[in-house]
Amino acid sequence: xxxxxxxxxxxxxxxxxxxxxxxxxxxxxxxxxxxxxxxxxxxxxxxxxxxxxxxxxxxxxxxxxxxxxxxxxxxxxxxxxxxxxxxxxxxxxxxxxxxxxxxxxxxxxxxxxxxxxxxxxxxxxxxxxxxxxxxxxxxxxxxxxxxxxxxxxxxxxxxxxxxxxxxxxxxxxxxxxxxxxxxxxxxxxxxxxxxxxxxxxxxxxxxxxxxxxxxxxxxxxxxxxxxxxxxxxxxxxxxxxxxxxxxxxxxxxxxxxxxxxxxxxxxxxxxxxxxxxxxxxxxxxxxxxxxxxx
Amino acid sequence: xxxxxxxxxxxxxxxxxxxxxxxxxxxxxxxxxxxxxxxxxxxxxxxxxxxxxxxxxxxxxxxxxxxxxxxxxxxxxxxxxxxxxxxxxxxxxxxxxxxxxxxxxxxxxxxxxxxxxxxxxxxxxxxxxxxxxxxxxxxxxxxxxxxxxxxxxxxxxxxxxxxxxxxxxxxxxxxxxxxxxxxxxxxxxxxxxxxxxxxxxxxxxxxxxxxxxxxxxxxxxxxxxxxxxxxxxxxxxxxxxxxxxxxxxxxxxxxxxxxxxxxxxxxxxxxxxxxxxxxxxxxxxxxxxxxxxxxxxxxxxxxxxxxxxxxxxxxx
Numbered sequence: 001x002x003x004x005x006x007x008x009x010x011x012x013x014x015x016x017x018x019x020x021x022x023x024x025x026x027x028x029x030x031x032x033x034x035x036x037x038x039x040x041x042x043x044x045x046x047x048x049x050x051x052x053x054x055x056x057x058x059x060x061x062x063x064x065x066x067x068x069x070x071x072x073x074x075x076x077x078x079x080x081x082x083x084x085x086x087x088x089x090x091x092x093x094x095x096x097x098x099x100x101x102x103x104x105x106x107x108x109x110x111x112x113x114x115x116x117x118x119x120x121x122x123x124x125x126x127x128x129x130x131x132x133x134x135x136x137x138x139x140x141x142x143x144x145x146x147x148x149x150x151x152x153x154x155x156x157x158x159x160x161x162x163x164x165x166x167x168x169x170x171x172x173x174x175x176x177x178x179x180x181x182x183x184x185x186x187x188x189x190x191x192x193x194x195x196x197x198x199x200x201x202x203x204x205x206x207x208x209x210x211x212x213x214x215x216x217x218x219x220x221x222x223x224x225x226x227x228x229x230x231x232x233x234x235x236x237x238x239x240x241x242x243x244x245x246x247x248x249x250x251x252x253x254x255x256x257x258x259x260x261x262x263x264x265x266x267x268x269x270x271x272x273x274x275x276x277x278x279x280x281x282x283x284x285x286x287x288x289x290x291x292x293x294x
Numbered sequence: 295x296x297x298x299x300x301x302x303x304x305x306x307x308x309x310x311x312x313x314x315x316x317x318x319x320x321x322x323x324x325x326x327x328x329x330x331x332x333x334x335x336x337x338x339x340x341x342x343x344x345x346x347x348x349x350x351x352x353x354x355x356x357x358x359x360x361x362x363x364x365x366x367x368x369x370x371x372x373x374x375x376x377x378x379x380x381x382x383x384x385x386x387x388x389x390x391x392x393x394x395x396x397x398x399x400x401x402x403x404x405x406x407x408x409x410x411x412x413x414x415x416x417x418x419x420x421x422x423x424x425x426x427x428x429x430x431x432x433x434x435x436x437x438x439x440x441x442x443x444x445x446x447x448x449x450x451x452x453x454x455x456x457x458x459x460x461x462x463x464x465x466x467x468x469x470x471x472x473x474x475x476x477x478x479x480x481x482x483x484x485x486x487x488x489x490x491x492x493x494x495x496x497x498x499x500x501x502x503x504x505x506x507x508x509x510x511x512x513x514x515x516x517x518x519x520x521x522x523x524x525x526x527x528x529x530x531x532x533x534x535x536x537x538x539x540x541x542x543x544x545x546x547x548x549x550x551x552x553x554x555x556x557x558x559x560x561x562x563x564x565x566x567x568x569x570x571x572x573x574x575x576x577x578x579x580x581x582x583x584x585x586x587x588x589x590x591x592x593x594x595x596x597x598x599x600x601x602x603x604x605x606x607x608x609x610x
Contacts, residue, residue, distance in 0.1 A: 013415055017423050020409075024427060024484065027441040030452070034444075046455030048445075089337045096334060102327045108334055115345055117601065119593035121545045121566060125573035125582045126352030127344065129362060145365060161344040169337075194329055223434035226548075230574055245436035249552070253447045261444075265437030272432040280425050283432075 028269075035059040035263035042258050059263025063240075068264055070236055071243040074228075075268070078157045078239060079221045086165055086217040087210055094172025095198055099181070112170050115163040123162070128230065131156060154237040160227060164220070168213045175209040176202065211282045219272055219283070240268045356583035367580070374584035384585060387565040391589070394475060394550070394564055395543030398482040403535060406487045410494030424495075428488035435485075439552035442481050446473075446553070471561030474554040478562060481549050490535060497531030498524075537600040544593050565589055 029049075034042055036055040045051075062068045097108060131150035134140060138155075139147020150156040179202070187197045203210065225241035232238060238246065248261050276283060321328060356374055360367035378384045409427065413420050430438065445452045446467040454464040467473045501523060509519055547566035550556060556563035565585055573582030 009415075010417070013412065013417055014419075017412060017419070021423065021426055024430065027438055027484070028429075030445070031437075031441055043450045046450050046452055047459075048452040048456045050452070089340075092333045093337050096330045100326050100330045102330045105330070108338065111338065111341075113601070115341070117594060117597045118345065118349060119541065119545060119590050119597065121569065121586045121593060122352055122590035123345065123348050124569065125579060125586055126348040126355055128574060129355065129579060130344075130348045130351050132362065159344075161341050163341075163345060166341060219432055223432070225434055225436045241434035241436050244434070244440065245552070248436060248440040248443065249555075253444070253450055256444075258440075258444050261437075261440050265434075265440060268437065269433050273429065276425060276428060276432050280428070283428075 028266075031262040031266050035259050035266055037259045039257045039259060043254060059259040060267060062260055062263050063267045067260075068240070068243060071238045071240045072268075074154075074157065074237060075222060075239040075241075079218055081158050082221040083214050083218050086168060087214045089165065090168035090172045090213050091198070091203065091206070091210065093169040095176055095202060097169070098173045098176035099184070112166045115166045118163055120162075127160070131160075131231065151231055152233055152237075154232070156231045157228060157237065157239070168217070171213060172206065172209055175206055179205060208282065211279065215275060215279055215282050218275065222268075222272060240264060244268075352583055352586065355579055356587045357580075358583075359580040361577045362579060363577070370580065374580045375588075377581065378584050378588060383560075384565070384568070386560070387563050387568045387585075388588065390562065391544060391546075391564040391566060394478065394562060395540075395546050397475070398479050398486075398546065398549075399536075399539045399543045401479050402483050402486050402490060403539065405483055406490035407494050409487060409491040410498055413491060413495050414498045424492065427491060430485045431488045433485070435548045436552055438485065439481060439549065442477060443553050446477060468554070469558050471558055474558060474562050478549050478553050481553055482546070485549075490539075493531055493535060494528075497528045500531075501527040533603055534600075537596055537603070541593050541596050541600070544589060544596075 033052075034050050036052045036057070036059070037045065037050055038052075038054075038056065038058070041052060042050060063072050093108075097105065128151070132148060133144030134149040135142050135144045137147070138149045138151070138153045140149050141147075150159070183201050183205070184197050187201045192201070223241055224239070225245045228237065228239045228242035229245050232242070235243075244261055244264055247264075248256060248258075250256075355367065357369060357371060358367035359370045359374075413424055413427075444450075448454055448464060448466045448468055451467070453467070457464050465473065467477070506519065506523055509523055514522070545566050547564050547570060550562050550564050550567050551570070554562045556567050566589065569582050569585045569589070572578045572585065
C-alpha cells in the first residue's frame with residue numbers, strides 16, 4: 001500500500017514537472033519555429049506553433065549578416081570590456097580593503113554600503129542629463145555645452161558605472177576576509193611585491209568568487225538593452241538586445257519583421273545558456289551570495 | 295679592486311642615491327597607506343562621477359523646469375511635486391506601480407515557493423529541472439517579451455489564430471486592461487520564478503531534517519510542524535525575497551514597456567514607465583525628476599529596512 005502511494009507521488013511529481021517544463025519552454029520553442037518563417041508567412045499563419053513549408057535560415061543567420069553583425073560585435077566587445085574591468089576593479093579594491101588598515105578605510109567601506117541604498121530609479125534621468133552634458137566629450141566645452149556629450153557617442157557603452165559594481169568589490173573583500181593571511185605573509189617574506197602576491201597567491205585561491213563576479217557582469221552586460229537603447233540612435237553602435245528592442249517596438253505589428261526578431265533573439269540566447277549549463281553552480285551561488293551573505 | 299669599487303658605491307652615495315634611499319624608506323614606512331590610495335582613488339573616482347554626481351544632479355533637477363534644450367534649468371521650487379500630488383494622472387500611475395508590481399511580486403513569491411517544494415523532493419531529475427527553470431532569467435527582456443507581444447496581437451497573433459482555428463471568438467487582448475495586466479504578471483512570473491525558487495529551496499534545505507524528525511517523534515502534527523519549524527526556518531529567506539522583491543516591483547517598467555506599452559488607455563502605465571517617457575522621450579526633466587524622487591523615497595525606506603535586517607549585523 002505504502003509502495004503504491006509512493007509510486008503515485010513519484011508519478012504526480014514527474015507529470016507536474018514535465019507539464020511545467022513544457023509551458024516554461026514554450027516561448028523558446030515558439031521563437032525558434034517562428035524564426036524559420038518569412039516575414040509575410042509569419043503574419044498569415046498567426047499560429048501558436050508556426051510551421052514553415054519552406055523553412056529558411058535567413059533569420060537565424062542574420063546575426064552574421066550586415067543587418068545585425070554590428071550589434072553582435074558591439075555586444076561582444078562591450079561584454080568583454082566590462083567583464084575584464086569589473087573583475088579587475090573588484091579584485092584590486094576588494095583585496096586592498098580586506099588586507100590593508102589605513103586612515104579613511106571606513107569611508108570607502110561606508111561608500112560601498114551606502115551606494116547599495118541608492119535606487120536605480122533615482123539615477124535613471126540625471127545620469128542621462130549628466131552624460132549629455134559631460135564636459136570635454138562629444139564636442140562639449142568645460143561647462144558641458146556645445147556638443148552632445150556621451151549621447152550618441154559609442155563611448156557610453158564602455159564608461160558608465162553603477163552601484164552594482166561596488167557590490168562586487170564588497171563580495172571580493174568578504175571572500176578575502178575568509179582567506180588565511182599566512183600564504184601572503186610567506187610570499188612577502190620571499191620578496192613578492194604587491195602585484196605578485198595578488199596575482200599569483202590571492203587570485204588563484206579566489207577563483208570561485210572571481211568567476212561568480214565575472215559571470216554576473218557578463219550576463220548583465222550581454223542582456224542590457226537599456227543603455228544602448230536610450231543613449232544611442234545610430235544603428236552602428238547598437239548592441240543585440242537594444243537592436244531587438246528597436247526592431248520589435250518600432251512601427252506597427254504588421255510592419256515588424258517578427259521572424260528576424262525571433263531569429264536574433266534565439267541566437268543571442270545561446271551564450272548565456274551555455275554559461276548557465278557550464279557554470280550553473282557559480283550563477284546560482286552568486287545570486288544567493290549577493291543577497292544573503294552580502 | 296672589485297671590492298674597493300663596491301665599497302665606493304655603497305659608502306659614499308651621490309646626492310641622487312641619498313634621496314632615493316630616503317624615498318624608499320618613506321615608502322616602506324607609509325606603504326600601508328600609499329598602496330590602498332593608489333588603488334582606490336581611480337576606482338572610486340569612476341564611481342563618484344557616475345553615481346554621486348548624477349544623484350546630486352537629480353536632487354536639483356526635481357525643483358526645476360527644463361527641457362534640456364535651453365542652457366539652464368529654471369528654478370520652480372516645489373511646483374513639480376505639487377503637480378505630482380494634485381494631478382490624477384501621476385497619482386494613478388503611482389497606484390498602478392503599487393498594484394501591478396505588488397501583484398507580480400505576490401504571484402511570483404507563491405508560485406516560486408510551490409516550485410521549490412517540488413524541487414525539494416529527492417528525485418533523479420531535479421538537478422535538470424532546477425537549471426531548466428532558471429533559463430528564462432538569463433535571457434534579455436526585449437527578446438522574450440517580443441514573443442509575448444507578438445502572440446498577443448489581436449489580428450496577427452498566435453493565440454487569437456488558435457482560438458479562431460478552434461471556432462471561438464478572438465479576444466482583443468491589447469484592448470482589455472484585465473488581460474494586459476494578466477499577461478504582464480505571467481511574463482514576470484515566467485522570467486523570475488527560477489531564481490526565487492532557488493532561494494526558497496536554499497531556505498527549505500537549511501531546515502535540519504533531524505529537528506523535523508525529533509518533532510515528529512515528540513508527536514507534533516503537520517500544522518505544528520509548519521508553524522513551529524518551517525515558518526521560523528524560512529523567515530530570513532522570506533524577508534529577503536519580500537523586501538528585495540518590493541524594491542524591484544517599485545521600479546519595474548520593462549515588462550510593461552515591451553508587452554503593453556502602458557495600455558490600454560494607461561491601465562498598466564506604471565509610474566516608472568512614465569518617468570522614462572517624461573524624462574527620455576518628451577524631455578520634461580523636472581517632472582521626471584520629481585516623480586523619480588517620490589519613487590526613490592518609497593524605495594529607500596525599504597532599502598534601509600533591508601540593510602537593517604541583512605547587512606548591518608553581518609558586516610560587523
